[in-house]
Amino acid sequence: MEEADIGLVGLGVMGENLALNIADNGYKVAVYNRTAEKVDAFLANAGDLKSNVMGSGELATFISMLKRPRSVIIMVKAGDPVDQVIAELKPLLSEGDVIIDAGNANYHDTVRRFSELDGTGIGFLGIGVSGGEEGARHGPSIMVGGSEAQWDNAEAVLTAISAKFNGEACCAYLGTGGAGHFVKTIHNGIEYADMQMIGEIYGIMRDGLAMSPAECAKVFEEWNKGPLDSYLIEITSHVLNAMDDESGKPLVEVILDAAGQKGTGRWSAIEALNLGVSATTIEGAVAARSISAMKDERVRGEEIYGAGAKGKATISLEALEKALLAGKIAAYAQGFAVMAKASEDNGWNLPLATIAKIWRAGCIIRSRFLDQIAQAFDSGGAANLLTQPAFIDMMKDSNGALRAVVATCAINELPSPCLSSALAYFDAYRQARGTTNLTQGQRDFFGAHGFKRSDKDGDFHHTWPSLIGQ
Template sequence: MTKLDIGIVGLSVMGRSLALNMADHGFKVGGYNRSASVTDQVMKEHPHQNLIPFHDLGQLIASLSRPRKVMLMIQAGKPVDAVIEQLIPLLGQGDIILDGGNSFYEDTRRRAKMLEEQGIHYLGVGISGGEEGARFGPSIMPGGNRDAYESVRPILKAIAAKAMDEPCCTYIGPEGAGHYVKMVHNGIEYADMQLIAESYLLLKYVGGFSNRELADIFHSWNQGELHSYLIGITADIFREADDLTDGELIDYILDSAKQKGTGRWASIEALKQGVDISMITSACSARIMSNHLEARKKASGLVNAPAFNPVTDKEQFASMVREALYTGKIIAYAQGFSLMQDASEQYGWNLDLGRIASIFRAGCIIQAVFLNDITKAFESGSGDDGKPENLIFDRFFLSRINEHQDSLRKAVSTGVMNGLPIPALCNAISYLDEFRGKAVGANLIQAQRDCFGAHTYERTDREGTFHHEWRKSNDN
């Protein structure tokens, strides 16, 4: 029997889609699922001459060519560790396990170290694109041992999406770098989706646009600088008729959104690293707040809300919201890429931000024409000192921010005065003002900390740290 090129463990939506993608590209793929019925169902619904089903994990491993390559497409966390324990006795020196799920990068580092001691390579492979991307071309972010990556590179690059004829797959870096970048990708995705949702609130409740008009607006936005996967599907969503009653489906969907944790991980890591990704954090918090439906309902009857002030020039208002959305998007990406840059320095990963931006241009959820400009910024450098230390310093993006920031300020003030929740837009302008602010009030905070806790302070006119014996009034 001809040896197979790779085995896929886990044949749910993403696993089976990747297996079929590989099979389409001529690779011999073995498929295994813990529940044999799932394996049988996949083969019944998607028969493929290059996809071979297995009901026994050991038989799957025995069918693979060396070095044996096994890709895990299972739920992150304990299930991954459980499957690894099953695989260790079946694998040998130089074999490779690829984790294609949304594993936490520290778990990936731990597993890689443990398996390396046994001669087994472990790659943390971030994959974005959902079911359609996995089936026809995702964005792929592999990290781990470089030699192990070279062994699987032909498969991963073959199945990846293509942007400008280049595969949306590149070696990210050692250890857990691949899963770290996927984590930040998802954080940016959270912020991007929240910005779009807030733009929707402004257009619908202040602008007074109907769903049909919203569909036309987002469709027109998708023809220009905001062209992206998310803007495109948003236009389609507003046109979708409800299949259970009259009207558009969007008006019957519960106003509550869940999250799987990657955006939250990004926020936690940012706090540990000391990097401001407040827009991503605000997007996570917005989803948390959306789930408190009963409390929100109670508060809406108790907390006075301002009266809506509808606009008179709807076309001008839509243009303002578009510019605000674009500006907020720049700042969200600047935050995300700053987090990756800091991690690269802290962990010695030497991340290539230009290449990372380039593999986001197709296949993944945040794919957008916008990423061509980010790729140029980090690959060729258009800041005053070459490659920008922050995306905001890139000449192109700086010019767009300076051109459109008034629209962002107007959108924020309009939303606030009309009582609309727009945390991502608010955090965008706050970040920008803190970033450019000549004064941010931190001198007073230093004084307070020294006053109540003798934490010392630094001065503007001389080096060193100082403590002052503060005079306290009887009001304290």
């Protein structure tokens, strides 16, 4: 019997598209799904790719279809379902085989699974896959972490199906354990911040400048030809131009202004806090999604306090473009700083330039900007983009616009949690003498935590006056 190059468990939308992508790239893929009818339907609908697909609704039969050493991709819902599939696969696999979790896993789960399989002879890879349904079908960005020894099993297939940028595959092995899924988590955190800042700029256009969706779309379409050239800017113009067939209105005006969260954005904010790295733009974006879900409370809030001044903002479109660029720089600077600290703490030695390179195509945050980031990290230097020469020049040119936009939002009562956070981060980052000296004094006063001095080495404590009885 002819054997498949790789196996895939889970025929949801992402799983189906990834399997078709594998087949489309000339590799034979075997598929399995708990519901056997889905396997039958997939095989029946494979069309011209039928010769490169096979499958079974029986797990042992599915495993028998794979070449040794065997590679099995899991594309099921994150959490317990992944653990259940791993438990079912383990008795059927042999030394040298590898299990590949390609879902949006919490990297702590990936670390645990990697450790549990370590020593069994069965490898474990946790890979971040970004690009949505289209990316899964035609080429995603793939961030690989886990068992380097078994990475060889699947490297050829995963590299082939990944997106390409100027001929370079957007797929790389990044480190042991949970490195791949951690990088994907931070990717999604940056994505949250990027999308939120675009939304805030749209809000200024809509509410501050009284622009129609079509007018906004033209601006974003034009911006996509310049420094902001990116997938998210491009699709923003399409979303703003779309019309609703049922109501005849612009579609964006009938979409409810309430967002859900799948977890990765929130995880990235939590990990940044755990690592002690400032990621305020990501935190702001997560908070913005949370408050967006409070629709009824927001309606009541407007009834109590009134809405902001509509159509009375005075700010140029050029300033909005530059402000968005400055905010984007801050968000990416924070995201890469988080990855640098996680790499240090976990012994991953994450290749920051490589990460930027594999994000240049396929993934949701793909943009011209990432090629500049890759070049900056390739040249060496500090992990924070704000200290990289190319970004120093950009930030010097654009931070004034960010300041003007945030001020305009404050005056006109327009919310800008992400842009405001970006500005505050930039100002704090470039302040040689901050105000935490007072905070340290307060902590020593009420908790005898001690402090360091600026004029000599060592740890110190002051004898403060007692306020008891006053």
